[in-house]
């Protein structure tokens with residue numbers, strides 16, 4: 001069944017709504033609702049369906065007990081015998097009181113069966129929710145970095161959350177409301193044909209068709225109005241928050257009246273849309289009531305005629321009324337059920353869209369694990385672009401022989417970090433090959449490739465958990481002693497021991513409770529713990545002050561010893577000992593050699609070296625001056641590397657102390 005949101009008049013200003021195909025969504029959802037590998041859940045589904053049928057049979061029997069009681073009351077002269085005879089019961093069971101007790105009992109049984117069914121079904125619904133949410137989560141991790149960079153994480157988690165809630169809603173509303181109502185309707189039709197005649201059935205069918213068509217159309221129209229109401233509500237809220245955040249600015253410009261007007265405009269839109277929501281609801285309810293009551297009155301009139309003609313009893317009159325009124329209750333929810341199913345289908349579709357995206361980088365069929373023998377890394381004529389219009393790497397070739405250290409330096413934006421992303425295979429090169437011990441990284445499994453690589457990234461983001469958890473992330477099965485050893489090597493142990501809670505101290509969301517330098521040392525510790533044969537250090541010490549950097553450099557040198565290491569650095573002093581230094585500029589290697597060779601060449605590297613040397617000298621002078629003043633001034637080093645590229649040391653000196661921030665780093669470091 002395909003439906004479009006469409007309703008004339010006030011919904012016309014709405015954007016055309018997305019097409020919904022319930023059939024397609026159901027087909028995609030089916031494996032989750034009917035899990036092939038869970039026979040126990042299938043049994044539960046059967047049980048729920050049986051309970052559903054039993055509850056509905058009891059439900060339609062209730063008006064019968066009512067009828068029998070009324071007939072027993074209406075025909076006292078036969079002492080209940082007429083009813084007893086018609087029911088083939090002993091007269092004592094056909095008395096009005098017993099029949100009323102039966103009525104009560106049936107209602108209790110109906111309620112119990114319905115509740116048990118809901119409980120039994122909860123398992124099935126929640127299992128489907130969990131499986132689908134897990135599949136989407138796993139899939140999100142398999143998608144490319146490009147996908148994640150293009151989407152806001154908040155947006156993705158919202159899709160996941162909405163999708164998760166929607167499956168529950170859809171399963172619950174379908175199985176617990178829509179299907180039972182349909183079953184009840186079919187049973188009622190059977191009763192009408194059996195107990196009454198085809199005219200009754202025809203009236204009820206016509207009524208139901210008119211009722212559902214009206215409900216569907218009206219609900220589609222209301223969806224647009226509700227959306228506009230929610231949007232205007234969000235808009236009013238945003239305006240209020242923005243205005244209050246700008247409290248001072250409002251005062252500076254005497255803009256209270258302007259702000260009031262702006263806010264009032266916004267809430268007046270909300271007011272109009274809310275009124276429309278209520279009036280449209282009134283239209284929905286009134287229309288439903290009119291259609292239903294017409295049907296009800298017609299069948300009751302027919303029944304009265306039947307009583308006059310002697311084909312019906314007063315009990316039949318009560319029966320048909322009770323049965324119809326009973327049906328009205330679930331029917332009155334149909335608008336809500338339809339709206340929820342519709343919205344949930346849209347949300348689930350959005351989730352399936354993500355599930356349908358294929359990962360940009362995938363293991364090739366039959367990909368074998370990487371076998372690391374010595375750990376030699378090689379790039380052969382590698383070119384790469386994120387966007388075809390702008391090449392980032394152009395024909396880059398170099399080799400990091402097993403156990404050696406190669407450094408890459410170059411201006412910001414030259415493509416250094418991109419190189420490390422290619423080595424980790426977050427992207428595929430546009431041309432050329434990257435090999436490890438002669439094996440093309442594109443041909444091996446991603447898991448084995450990333451297992452052989454370790455990185456200390458430029459920006460370290462930590463999990464919102466403990467320090468221990470974050471360090472152990474490098475190797476979850478590491479012993480406590482190994483974790484402590486790694487922390488010691490990364491020079492973070494002193495800080496951890498002084499932190500309240502020690503290794504169990506929480507680092508806050510994205511590690512915000514730690515300074516840049518502390519986060520970086522946690523990253524170093526976890527890479528030490530992972531102990532990969534090939535290391536990428538992407539500005540690994542950029543967030544550290546020069547004192548800690550020197551200390552940590554020793555640790556990194558130790559970690560790098562015997563390992564193939566690619567160092568991406570701005571701070572040239574950290575890589576003077578590298579076996580080879582490559583200067584990358586605008587995606588091309590423009591110089592290569594050892595530190596001494598490059599300085600002798602008097603090219604880009606040599607000028608970068610002399611500039612940095614001057615900057616370091618200037619910093620040293622500042623530090624000494626500050627120390628003499630008795631101030632513990634720490635110079636912010638996070639951005640410094642980049643500044644060094646641009647600023648002459650003399651400029652830095654001219655800017656003076658004001659240009660340098662005092663960092664939190666200091667507090668953490670003095671504890672070391």
Ligand SMILES: Nc1ncnc2c1ncn2[C@@H]1O[C@H](COP(=O)(O)OP(=O)(O)OP(=O)(O)O)[C@@H](O)[C@H]1O
Nearest residue numbers: 146149386387392411412413414415416417418419
């Ligand atoms: N996901 C991306 N999509 C499009 N362009 C990108 C993306 N990531 C990086 N770039 C661009 O690619 C170029 C190289 O970026 P890269 O991060 O490799 O530079 P870098 O040499 O490491 O710079 P820095 O030293 O400042 O970190 C930059 O101009 C950057 O804007």
